Amino acid sequence: MRPTQAAYPAARFRRARQSPAIRGLVRENSFGVEDLIWPLFVRSGDAIEEPVPSMPGVMRRSVDKVVEAAIEAADLGIPAICLFPYTGIEERTEDCAGAWDPDNHANRAIRAIKAAVPQIAVMTDVALDTYNINGHDGFVENGEIVNDRTIEALVRMTLAQAEAGADIIGPSDMMDGRIGAMRGALEQAGHSNVMILSYAAKYASAFYGPFRDAVGASAALTGDKKTYQMDPANSDEALRLVERDLSEGADMVMVKPGMPYLDICRRVKDAFGAPTFAYQVSGEYAMIQAAAQHGWIDGDRVMMESLMAFKRAGCDGVLTYFAPAVARRLRDGG
Template identity: 45%
Template sequence: MTELNFRRHRRLRTSANMRAMVRETQLDKQDFIYPIFVVDGENVRNEVKSMPGVYQLSLDLLGEEVDEVASLGIPSVILFGVPDAADKDAEGTGAFHDHGIVQKATRFVKERQPDLLVIADTCLCEYTNHGHCGVIENGIVLNDKTLELLARTAVSQAKAGADIIAPSNMMDGFVAAIRAGLDEAGFDHIPIMSYAVKYSSAYYGPFRDAANSAPQFGDRKAYQMDYSNRTEALREAASDVEEGADFLMVKPALSYLDIVRDVKNNFDLPVVAYNVSGEYAMVKAAAANGWIDEKQIVLETLTSMKRAGADLILTYHAKDAVRWLEGKA
């Protein structure tokens, strides 16, 4: 046989220990942010039909959930408020009320688990009776009038004890408005985790079930990004960096790993990938039908997000992922 000249890459794959020794990307529980949906009322534990294992929880049942998160070593949660329909109005005033559901939940979590970082989702869509992320006039979301309400929301969340403000509305100038509002209120130490690159995506469907936040007319394409665009993401992220963002989030994650890498390569801030509800729901549905190995699919998917450049991953799989990584399930 003719002598061949080639590299033997398989030498580094010969055993589990060898593969672990040279593994380039490592998932860790410190990477995860766990989302929680909080509702008014008592003894409410509503499983989201399209998101098995995810629940809307009232404050009296929230303690068990955050205790479990803390016991697993997950360092942070993000709180989404689900107010009663009767409390919604045209300007989403429940978002910035001192006794709003996120504000109450934030105080509860910080008292119960003071070391757990609380991230407050800062948007209006869950609180408006029209389901859009801002003030509506003649069927159009008004950018600049919305900014004032977002700043008020961020300040009220910081007053309640939120460690990080996470605005998800995609209004132009939202980071600048929120940064100015926080600084003027004495919260210059509170970082902003900007949903810097948020696409208009069909992957959000189950979340809108969980948060009761679907728009009552039209869609959000006039303010969320067109999923066909790539360079626009860098313009969006650059604006948020200039305005004072401390983290840059890309949402969704799985179909946008190229964007995660672009953001990582171009900016020196921590990058967050949001493993969104539709991505979660598809895995759960396929696993329930026995078509995939849920554990292996989830860990592979989350690793791909970190490999693409995510420093943090916001995921509904967080609790299960920690158990799997630590051999507890």
């Protein structure tokens, strides 16, 4: 687009900035509560709300407390939550069988949430890392994270979550071919309405550190995830991955992390026009919170500005740990 405009003084850009009313009329993007997905960490036990030290304000919750959080989200108008299980080393195995156990705490949480607040959409995480003694998203054989055997396990995990009542499956594993396998299995099992929000462009990022603490993966992880997550230097590859996942049956796609990869969000939306999401990951959240707690920034204003950046880059919605704070601010007219 090449706008046509008069020369100064006929054209004065400050005219459109002179008052809140005028600024509102010409604002190009808006961010609403309907754009939020709230990530929640679920653990075993009862009546537990355990702070995550590296993520101020974020809790690991037992199933009953996750249900309370889902009710809070619904009351605030947040349309969706995303569940991530926390598991201790003692709960992890090399065969990762807990990942598709119908009674693992993630699946119990899905059922309990859908019973208490059926109107809220429940998104899940599909990857083996939180059940794997090696901390990887796939099975490890002779030091290699193997692809095809992992996909078989991910399909079992997907079906267990769909049976529990999940609305949106979120494959975060980055194995090749998993979207087609999951979509086919869901159709065959009668879960044709279950959506797939693919982590299509997920980078091997240093911004995930606090999240790995939150799910108990830091101590378990051996090596790194660079053989299956994307190289941060690559951009064209992201478009190839998004195209592949859409062609295999993904309903929506995600870019992760968020703010360091806004250029990828924009390219994905422009290229495909598909529902595009970003994950404002734990490191992004923790940095904003830490700076705010030290008084170096206005935390609320930076929170809102950071989320508007995603909409400006073309995102349809954002997974963010700020979701309840944002929803309250929007409700109160902030």
